[in-house]
Amino acid sequence: MATEKILDVRDVSTAFKIDGHFYDAVTHVNLQIKKDEILAIVGESGCGKSTLATTIMGLHDPAETKISGEIDFEGTNLVGLPEDKYNKIRGAKIGMIFQDPLSSLNPLKRVEDQIKEVMDYHTDLSSEKKHARVIELLSQMGIVNPERTAHQFPHELSGGMRQRVVIAIAIACKPDLLIADEPTTALDVTIQAQILDVLLNIQKENHAGIVLITHDLGVVAQTADKVAVMYAGQIVEYGSTKQIFKTPKHPYTRSLLRSIPQLGGESDDLYVISGNVPSLQKMPASGDRFASRIPWIPASDHEKNPQMHEVSSGHLVRCTCYKSFYFPDQKKKKVANELN
Numbered sequence: 001m002a003t004e005k006i007l008d009v010r011d012v013s014t015a016f017k018i019d020g021h022f023y024d025a026v027t028h029v030n031l032q033i034k035k036d037e038i039l040a041i042v043g044e045s046g047c048g049k050s051t052l053a054t055t056i057m058g059l060h061d062p063a064e065t066k067i068s069g070e071i072d073f074e075g076t077n078l079v080g081l082p083e084d085k086y087n088k089i090r091g092a093k094i095g096m097i098f099q100d101p102l103s104s105l106n107p108l109k110r111v112e113d114q115i116k117e118v119m120d121y122h123t124d125l126s127s128e129k130k131h132a133r134v135i136e137l138l139s140q141m142g143i144v145n146p147e148r149t150a151h152q153f154p155h156e157l158s159g160g161m162r163q164r165v166v167i168a169i170a171i172a173c174k175p176d177l178l179i180a181d182e183p184t185t186a187l188d189v190t191i192q193a194q195i196l197d198v199l200l201n202i203q204k205e206n207h208a209g210i211v212l213i214t215h216d217l218g219v220v221a222q223t224a225d226k227v228a229v230m231y232a233g234q235i236v237e238y239g240s241t242k243q244i245f246k247t248p249k250h251p252y253t254r255s256l257l258r259s260i261p262q263l264g265g266e267s268d269d270l271y272v273i274s275g276n277v278p279s280l281q282k283m284p285a286s287g288d289r290f291a292s293r294i295p296w297i298p299a300s301d302h303e304k305n306p307q308m309h310e311v312s313s314g315h316l317v318r319c320t321c322y323k324s325f326y327f328p329d330q331k332k333k334k335v336a337n338e339l340n
């Protein structure tokens with residue numbers, strides 16, 4: 001069913017143990033994904049995107065990580081799920097594509113054996129059927145000579161081919177949910193476009209929900225249905241791709257959009273967001289976490305305990321500071337206009 005919800009992340013926080021103390025890398029995140037939907041998670045490096053993905057995949061050491069909240073995947077809460085049960089879901093019902101295809105592949109095994117491995121674990125298909133599926137998957141990935149590629153080792157393939165193999169492994173068992181963490185970042189621009197096409201085709205054919213993690217807003221504009229903008233472990237804005245690109249509200253979203261020339265509509269000048277994402281130990285305990293990077297906005301414009309506000313149907317923004325936000329050069333222009 002096109003509107004079936006497959007993932008419901010409710011109030012999820014993930015904290016890492018550093019020097020004996022736990023610090024949040026992901027703080028009270030809520031998001032949902034339906035079948036046939038692509039949700040993009042965007043934000044600078046260090047905002048917690050990968051941590052959220054690996055939390056959903058259950059890839060954290062429980063001794064070093066504290067996870068709270070609920071991750072409802074097709075009716076099963078993944079938080080605290082025993083490893084044997086997780087193993088049945090990972091690879092079969094949830095597939096993951098990592099950024100660097102070379103480190104995701106075993107250099108000593110032929111492509112065919114690596115794709116078969118996941119089927120060996122999750123299916124009881126015969127060897128012939130598995131071979132047929134390998135060839136089908138490699139063809140679906142746009143590989144022109146799948147029999148040849150199936151017999152090659154990773155080092156014999158280009159970066160784009162390797163990423164196609166990684167995607168083939170991730171979708172071999174037709175997962176309902178695919179998590180792609182920066183799937184095109186390590187590739188050059190023309191190959192990036194081909195890999196995005198592959199992902200879009202998979203979504204059409206398999207009707208999977210896709211969580212696409214990226215810092216590339218161009219990729220988001222081309223592919224996503226919905227966007228979650230993450231800053232310092234929190235989602236600061238959430239909405240349809242159209243809402244986020246046409247009527248961005250949160251100062252962070254507006255700053256990200258203005259820092260890419262072709263999509264930011266507020267000025268011709270390229271904008272640089274000053275400062276850095278705070279480290280986990282230096283995360284502000286209260287207030288808008290982005291406030292220190294827009295110091296010209298008075299503290300009184302920020303909420304003390306910023307909440308998500310629905311500004312239009314399905315469009316949520318953290319903190320009311322967006323109401324009075326402006327970029328410094330916009331203020332100068334405004335004053336100049338008033339003086340003339």
Ligand SMILES: Nc1ncnc2c1ncn2[C@@H]1O[C@H](COP(=O)(O)OP(=O)(O)OP(=O)(O)O)[C@@H](O)[C@H]1O
Pocket residue numbers: 016017018025043044045046047048049050051052215278279280
């Ligand atoms: N295992 C860990 N132990 C301690 N801190 C961690 C661990 N993994 C990530 N972090 C910290 O958590 C924060 C979020 O990191 P994360 O990798 O999730 O961000 P990201 O938005 O995915 O960044 P990138 O785009 O660079 O992958 C960062 O401050 C990072 O240093």
